[in-house]
Amino acid sequence: DIQMTQSPSTLSASVGDRVTITCRASQIINNWLAWYQQKPGKGPKVLIYKASSLESGVPSRFSGSGSGTEFTLTISSLQPDDFATYYCQQYNSYPGTFGQGTKVDLK
Amino acid sequence: EVQLVESGGGSVQPGGSLRLSCAASGFSFNTYWMSWVRQAPGKGLEWVANMNGDGSVKNYLDSVKGRFTISRDNAENSLYLQLNSLRVEDTAVYYCARVVCCAGSGWFNYWGQGTPVTVSS
Numbered sequence: 001d002i003q004m005t006q007s008p009s010t011l012s013a014s015v016g017d018r019v020t021i022t023c024r025a026s027q028i029i030n031n032w033l034a035w036y037q038q039k040p041g042k043g044p045k046v047l048i049y050k051a052s053s054l055e056s057g058v059p060s061r062f063s064g065s066g067s068g069t070e071f072t073l074t075i076s077s078l079q080p081d082d083f084a085t086y087y088c089q090q091y092n093s094y095p096g097t098f099g100q101g102t103k104v105d106l107k
Numbered sequence: 108e109v110q111l112v113e114s115g116g117g118s119v120q121p122g123g124s125l126r127l128s129c130a131a132s133g134f135s136f137n138t139y140w141m142s143w144v145r146q147a148p149g150k151g152l153e154w155v156a157n158m159n160g161d162g163s164v165k166n167y168l169d170s171v172k173g174r175f176t177i178s179r180d181n182a183e184n185s186l187y188l189q190l191n192s193l194r195v196e197d198t199a200v201y202y203c204a205r206v207v208c209c210a211g212s213g214w215f216n217y218w219g220q221g222t223p224v225t226v227s228s
Contacts, residue, residue: 034214043220044152049207089152091211
């Protein structure tokens with residue numbers, strides 16, 4: 001199985017900060033990578049697919065980049081609604097695997 | 108509006124069984140791959156199984172093969188997951204998700220709110 005490793009595990013930030021989360025795959029995944037946001041007690045919400053494509057309706061302050069095995073999710077200016085846990089997911093091969101998550105909390 | 112509503116979770120002893128259901132609405136259910144994804148308490152997400160639109164193709168996580176069965180009823184716009192021979196490590200919230208396919212297990216553009224399964228003696 002492809003292992004997905006996110007860093008950091010926790011990130012403390014303030015409203016207005018630029019935030020970057022990294023996701024590293026154990027092998028090349030051909031940009032088949034998605035990013036999700038999850039809030040407590042809710043199902044995840046997709047933000048980015050195919051490494052850098054913004055899902056419809058997702059604010060433009062979210063962006064994804066990277067290729068091969070290393071990918072990033074950037075929030076250009078953190079908003080109050082963005083405090084949540086973020087997961088990357090590779091879907092290059094079965095089984096689709098997720099990173100362990102990055103919790104973004106208030107500094 | 109796309110909606111996915113799971114039900115059927117509960118508490119069961121090791122070795123027991125449960126049947127999870129997911130009621131779908133707001134889209135042409137029979138044209139989409141569907142998936143189950145789970146999340147153990149305080150842990151990350153884990154893909155469990157998926158199925159294509161007509162039910163002819165099914166894929167499973169190795170650790171649930173032979174114990175879990177995914178199925179669907181397109182006339183009822185419903186997805187199911189039969190959980191047999193349950194283990195303590197199957198304890199999780201189980202989510203139903205709509206798949207956007209292009210490679211591997213695909214990515215998920217709609218999720219339900221989840222149904223909790225607790226396996227404990």
